[in-house]
Amino acid sequence: MHIVAMQKVNAKKVAELAGVSRSAVSRSFSGNGRVSAETRAKVFAASEQLGYRPNGLASSLARQTSDIVALINGDAPDFREVFFVQNLSRALFNAGMTPLMLSVRNDDSGAETLSQFLRFPLLTAVVSADSIEARHVIPHCPYAPPIMLNENYSRDDEVDAVRLDEVKGIGEMVAHLESTGRKTLWFIAGRQTTSAYSSRKMALLEALARSDLRLLDSEVGDFFYDSGTAAFERLYQRGPLPDAIFCANDLMAMGVMDTARFKYGLRVPEDLYVVGFDDIPQSSWPTYALPSIQQRDADIINAILEILTERKEGAGDQRLSKMVPTRFVPRTKAEFA
Structure with a gap:
């Protein structure tokens, strides 16, 4: 031939x-x-x-710059991440940048995967993956510091950051539970290797310290639907049942709701008031009507674009840090009646 x-x-x-x-x-x-x-x-x-x-990459290298922004996320199936990456990619493209999505494992091999794929300079990287520390990505970003959405950086790392004000939303949730007569609570935290594990736990303990609401027991999940189910089963076996349960994300809360209703015959929210975190679109479905602590993608994306604009205008050597608010969204099935 x-x-x-x-x-x-x-x-x-x-x-x-x-x-x-x-x-x-x-x-x-x-x-x-x-x-x-x-x-x-x-x-x-x-x-x-x-x-x-x-060849945009060759052209960028010739100009000694880059318009590529790597979006480095973990490999966990996260409903919220899908919408966030899609919206962020569109915003970056509309701002004249080239988004590049990289999914890495949420274990020690994540950094190795990163080094295998990033063999060219980036304008910057937006990092949410649990396994990626600042030191793993800084060498790939010669033109602007990486923007960290996790807490995997030290005081001396040259990075920018977007952080969630989780204290506000969780404080609003605790105040709502008190105002509706709830007195006891269970908590299902997320994976212990994530920054959200410690930050959401600390925010909850701070809010509870200012209230009469009592934390009866807690468990650890993995941000998956099934891990919420399993964590609730362990809590239920130990008992007694509280008035409310707070889960560190919506998927685990949905697993809790379905197990409580369909396996144990509990009425939600009458017998058990379930709260999630993220306020993903599915939270507002009538099947769940899940109260949740909302972090708006639009707020996070605007904060990222603000950092990129300030870097373009010459922000100097100081770290740029943006705080994004959260808020508690109460939701009941009565809204759909």
């Missing part, structure tokens, strides 16, 4: 077909420098005919 090598299409061939200079082709695609509308139309028509696409 005879294999015919495909001829490489480059900017020079586009220029020849369009009848313009090589630099005019470059300016047409980069947007840098003046080029007439007529010339740009010729270049794009010739590119379409030849099937030419400029």
Whole structure:
């Protein structure tokens, strides 16, 4: 069998077909420098005919910059993460940047995966993966510090950060439980290797210390639906049943609700008031009507874009840090009656 090598299409061939200079082709695609509308139309028509696409990575390296923003998330099936990454990718693209999603394992191999795939410089990285520390990603971001959404960085790391004010939303939840006559509580925390494990636990304990609500027992889940079910089973076997249960994310709370209702015949929220965290879209479905502590994707994305804008305008050497608010969203099935 005879294999015919495909001829490489480059900017020079586009220029020849369009009848313009090589630099005019470059300016047409980069947007840098003046080029007439007529010339740009010729270049794009010739590119379409030849099937030419400029090498954005090579162009960035030639300019000693990059427009690539890596979105580094974990491999856990997280409903919220899907919507967040989609919305953030769209916002970055609309702002003239190129989003690159990387999913790494939430264990020690996450950093190894990162080094295998990132063999080119980034503008920056937005890091939410549990397993990735600042030191793993800083070398890949020569143009702007990585933006950490987790707490895996030290005081001396050159990073920017977006953090959640979990104290506010959790405090509102505790106040609501007290106002509706609840007196006892169970808590299901998330995976112990995550920053959310300690931050949400501490915020809850601080809020409880200012209230008469009593924490009877606690368990640890893994942010999955099934782990919420398993954690609730362990708590239920130990008893006694509290007035309310707070779960560190909505998926675990949904597992708790279904087990309580369909296995043990409990009425939710009458016998057991269940609260989640994240306020994912499914929380508002009538099947769950799940009260939740809301962190808005739009607020986090705006904070990320603000950091990138400040870096572009020359923010200097100081760390940029943004605090995003949370709020408690009470929700009942009566809303759907």
